[in-house]
Amino acid sequence: MPDKHSNAPEPGTKLGSHYSRCFGCGDDALGGLRVSSTVGEGLSVTTEFTVTDNHQGAPGLAHGGLLALAFDEALGAVNWLIGAIAVTGRLETDYLMPVPVGTTLHITAQCDGISGRKIYTSAVGRLGGPEGEAAVRATAIFIQVGVDHFLSNGRLEDVQEAMHDPEQLRAARAFEVNP
Ligand SMILES: CCCCCCCCCCCCCCCC(=O)SCCNC(=O)CCNC(=O)[C@H](O)C(C)(C)COP(=O)(O)OP(=O)(O)OC[C@H]1O[C@@H](n2cnc3c(N)ncnc32)[C@H](O)[C@@H]1OP(=O)(O)O
Numbered sequence: 658m659p660d661k662h663s664n665a666p667e668p669g670t671k672l673g674s675h676y677s678r679c680f681g682c683g684d685d686a687l688g689g690l691r692v693s694s695t696v697g698e699g700l701s702v703t704t705e706f707t708v709t710d711n712h713q714g715a716p717g718l719a720h721g722g723l724l725a726l727a728f729d730e731a732l733g734a735v736n737w738l739i740g741a742i743a744v745t746g747r748l749e750t751d752y753l754m755p756v757p758v759g760t761t762l763h764i765t766a767q768c769d770g771i772s773g774r775k776i777y778t779s780a781v782g783r784l785g786g787p788e789g790e791a792a793v794r795a796t797a798i799f800i801q802v803g804v805d806h807f808l809s810n811g812r813l814e815d816v817q818e819a820m821h822d823p824e825q826l827r828a829a830r831a832f833e834v835n836p
Pocket of ligand 1: 675729733742743744745746747772773775798800802804807808816819
């Protein structure tokens with residue numbers, strides 16, 4: 658298990674978005690999920706995601722791929738706690754119960770360990786409250802990367818815009834990145 662980063666926020670702290678145009682957590686992404694995570698105990702975060710009319714796959718039920726996105730965000734937020742910049746290498750989801758429109762998934766995500774650049778994480782999403790029945794489980798492997806991953810691969814205009822965005826710089830500082 659990795660150590661919690663010495664500058665990691667205290668339990669109860671709301672983590673901001675890592676990028677304002679991120680479809681999972683950003684405020685500027687049209688139709689995005691806008692999920693936000695709160696630091697939990699140890700290397701864990703909690704995230705609430707409410708399923709709306711726009712999230713349907715079958716009538717009245719959440720789309721599974723969209724739920725996977727919510728989990729990707731929650732699991733990725735764990736990386737803030739260890740001060741790691743990382744991208745999703747593998748994401749596996751188990752859908753245990755249908756998730757109806759209007760319900761809230763209470764997701765708890767945690768770090769399970771690291772090996773080299775790989776960060777192993779897992780999460781469970783419960784319905785009806787943080788202690789409710791498990792509806793979705795997920796595991797993910799994040800791979801630590803350098804900031805050059807984004808600078809070399811991202812569309813230039815977006816990278817440049819992000820580098821001039823004070824909010825993006827705040828997020829980068831949280832990862833101890835100097836873009
Ligand atoms: C303006 C600038 C500001 C920047 C401020 C940053 C802010 C912070 C942003 C955070 C952003 C998050 C955003 C949300 C989360 C996404 O949605 S991320 C987007 C989706 N994911 C991707 O696009 C990743 C695409 N894949 C890749 O780029 C490359 O395959 C990777 C993942 C970087 C790995 O390539 P690589 O660096 O060449 O790594 P490689 O040496 O092959 O493998 C390293 C290790 O990882 C393992 N591995 C590699 N791929 C996998 C895999 N798919 N499954 C399992 N293991 C794997 C390898 O087996 C190897 O293990 P060991 O041999 O060391 O035991």
